[in-house]
Structures are given as C-alpha cells and as structure tokens.
Amino acid sequence: MFYNTGIFVTIYLGVLTIVAGVSHNKIQIRRGEPATLMCYFQDIDARESIRWKSKDGLLTSGLVVYKHPSNLEVQKPTQHDWNLIIKKVDDTFAGEYTCETSNEKVIARYLLEIVDAPRIIPERSSAFHEEFQEGSTREMKCYFSGVPTPKVRWYRGSMDAVDTRITGEILRLPDVTRYASDTYICEGENDVGSLNYTIDLQVNFPVEVDVMNEVILASVGDQPSLVCVVQGQPIKPISAYWADKNGIRIETAWQFIVTTEQEEGIPVKFITATFKAGTLGKHDFGNYTCVGAGNNGEAKKVTQLVERQPWA
Numbered sequence: 606m607f608y609n610t611g612i613f614v615t616i617y618l619g620v621l622t623i624v625a626g627v628s629h630n631k632i633q634i635r636r637g638e639p640a641t642l643m644c645y646f647q648d649i650d651a652r653e654s655i656r657w658k659s660k661d662g663l664l665t666s667g668l669v670v671y672k673h674p675s676n677l678e679v680q681k682p683t684q685h686d687w688n689l690i691i692k693k694v695d696d697t698f699a700g701e702y703t704c705e706t707s708n709e710k711v712i713a714r715y716l717l718e719i720v721d722a723p724r725i726i727p728e729r730s731s732a733f734h735e736e737f738q739e740g741s742t743r744e745m746k747c748y749f750s751g752v753p754t755p756k757v758r759w760y761r762g763s764m765d766a767v768d769t770r771i772t773g774e775i776l777r778l779p780d781v782t783r784y785a786s787d788t789y790i791c792e793g794e795n796d797v798g799s800l801n802y803t804i805d806l807q808v809n810f811p812v813e814v815d816v817m818n819e820v821i822l823a824s825v826g827d828q829p830s831l832v833c834v835v836q837g838q839p840i841k842p843i844s845a846y847w848a849d850k851n852g853i854r855i856e857t858a859w860q861f862i863v864t865t866e867q868e869e870g871i872p873v874k875f876i877t878a879t880f881k882a883g884t885l886g887k888h889d890f891g892n893y894t895c896v897g898a899g900n901n902g903e904a905k906k907v908t909q910l911v912e913r914q915p916w917a
C-alpha cells in the first residue's frame with residue numbers, strides 16, 4: 606500500500622550541509638501533520654539492514670520499529686526504499702534524523718523542524734471590543750502563537766483597511782482621542798500562513814453640548830428652530846433635550862415639533878425644536894437650554910430667543 610499524496614506536504618527548504626557526500630535536508634512540518642523522510646539505497650548486501658536514528662537513538666531497523674511504535678512506520682514503495690513515516694508530528698519529533706546501513710554508512714540526513722500557523726492567544730490579546738477613555742494612554746495587543754514566531758502588523762479601518770506600517774504585538778495609543786475610534790486589524794504572519802484578528806475600539810468621552818445659534822431673533826408668529834448638537838460616547842444612554850425658560854422639557858405637542866437625529870456609528874445627536882405656525886407669543890421669548898445628560902455627567906448650553914424690535 607502506498608500512502609496518499611497528502612502525506613508529502615513536506616517543504617524542502619534546501620540543502621544545509623553536505624556530510625560525507627550526504628545532503629542534510631531541512632524539513633518543515635506543521636504540528637499535527639504527518640511527515641515522510643525518504644531513504645533510497647540500492648546497493649544493500651544481504652547481511653545489512655537499513656536503520657533510522659534520531660536524538661532518541663535507534664528508531665527502526667529494516668521494518669522493525671523500536672521507538673514510538675504507534676506513530677512510526679517504515680514504508681517500502683519499492684524494495685530500495687526505507688521511508689520513515691511519522692504519522693502525527695508533535696514537538697518531540699523535532700531534530701536530526703539519519704538513515705544508515707547497519708555498517709553505519711549514512712544514506713540520508715534530515716533536520717525536522719516543527720512549524721505552526723499563527724493563532725491568536727486570546728488571554729494575552731485585546732478583546733473584540735475595547736473601550737478606552739479619551740485622554741488616557743492605552744495599548745491594544747495581539748499575541749499570536751505559531752512557529753516560527755509570527756510577525757504582527759496593524760491595519761486600521763473596516764472597509765479598505767489601511768496599513769498603518771506599525772508592527773509588533775503592541776499598538777500604543779498615547780493620549781487617545783475620540784477620532785481613534787475605529788476597527789483595527791492585527792495580522793499575524795509566518796512562513797506557514799497568516800491570520801487576521803479584529804478589534805473594535807470605542808473611545809469614550811464626556812457629554813458635550815453646543816447650540817447652532819446662541820441668539821435667535823424672531824417676531825411673534827414666526828417659526829424659529831432651536832438646534833442643538835450633543836456629543837458623547839457612549840452615546841446610547843445620553844438623554845438630550847431642549848428645556849424652556851422654566852426648565853421644562855420640550856416635547857412634540859401643540860406648540861413644538863421636536864426631532865432627534867443620529868447617524869449610526871457616529872456619537873452625535875441633533876435635537877431640533879421648531880415652533881408650530883402661530884404659536885410663538887410674547888411670553889415665549891427668553892432663554893432655552895439644551896441639556897445632554899449621560900453616564901459621563903451633564904452639559905448645557907443656552908439659546909436666547911429674542912424678540913425682534915420693529916426698529917432693528
């Protein structure tokens with residue numbers, strides 16, 4: 606029986622050294638995969654046998670397996686082959702192998718290296734979603750396991766991610782600003798493969814309030830709009846509203862139409878209160894306050910609604 610071709614995943618990196626005319630091949634095998642070490646010899650004489658040796662000593666002689674019997678096998682696709690099969694490679698199989706005759710004539714030498722594709726180490730890396738406070742100095746981390754040790758590269762953005770040209774396991778964010786909120790990708794790469802890990806960063810900051818106009822001039826019967834911009838992160842729990850000059854929250858009713866606009870993913874709310882036609886009376890002039898209140902405190906700003914004087 607001949608082993609299926611999947612077994613020949615062996616990557617020959619080339620000849621390292623030539624010892625007594627025998628090339629010393631470096632072979633890289635992924636942890637957990639099978640390895641085939643080939644040994645071909647024609648001039649065998651009847652009293653000789655072909656042996657495999659490693660750092661563990663004598664492994665096989667002819668078809669007899671002395672060590673790791675459940676994991677090692679000698680296969681002979683032809684009468685001149687004595688291929689050593691390691692069915693499942695683990696770290697203990699790393700090292701040198703020689704195929705030789707019982708007279709110690711070396712036929713083949715190998716250096717077996719165990720390699721492994723990058724895999725994220727979750728307990729040492731940042732979470733999928735991280736929240737930092739604005740102004741703090743923080744780090745995002747990506748640690749990958751793998752052999753050879755993966756190199757880490759950072760990208761920023763969800764669509765059309767940009768290569769930041771920053772490398773290494775740690776991405777330092779000194780004095781982080783709200784504008785750093787984004788999707789970050791760290792890529793771990795080694796000879797075997799590469800893997801991306803995505804971190805969603807949200808930079809939190811206290812609620813801020815601004816008004817579109819500090820003073821609005823209007824006449825009785827006009828329909829002025831009070832417009833307010835409320836920012837803060839997290840934006841969800843922030844309640845934002847206009848209050849009249851008595852401090853009472855303005856709702857959509859007979860006098861006002863109140864709308865709140867917020868774009869998905871942007872930590873800003875617009876609150877607009879507009880007088881309905883014919884409802885603005887003399888006693889409505891005065892100070893209107895926009896209030897933003899959330900986990901991170903409260904902020905206010907005033908718009909003065911001033912009656913336009915006929916001579917102005």
Ligand SMILES: *[C@@H]1O[C@H](CO)[C@@H](O)[C@H](O)[C@H]1NC(C)=O
Nearest residue numbers: 760765766790792799800801
């Ligand atoms: C990782 O993400 C970057 C940026 O989007 C991309 O260029 C790269 O091909 C990705 N690598 C893998 C292994 O998906």
Ligand SMILES: *[C@@H]1O[C@H](CO)[C@@H](O)[C@H](O)[C@H]1NC(C)=O
Nearest residue numbers: 850891892893906907908909
């Ligand atoms: C209205 O607001 C302005 C600006 O904040 C302030 O100077 C003024 O004293 C306020 N007037 C009243 C009646 O509260």
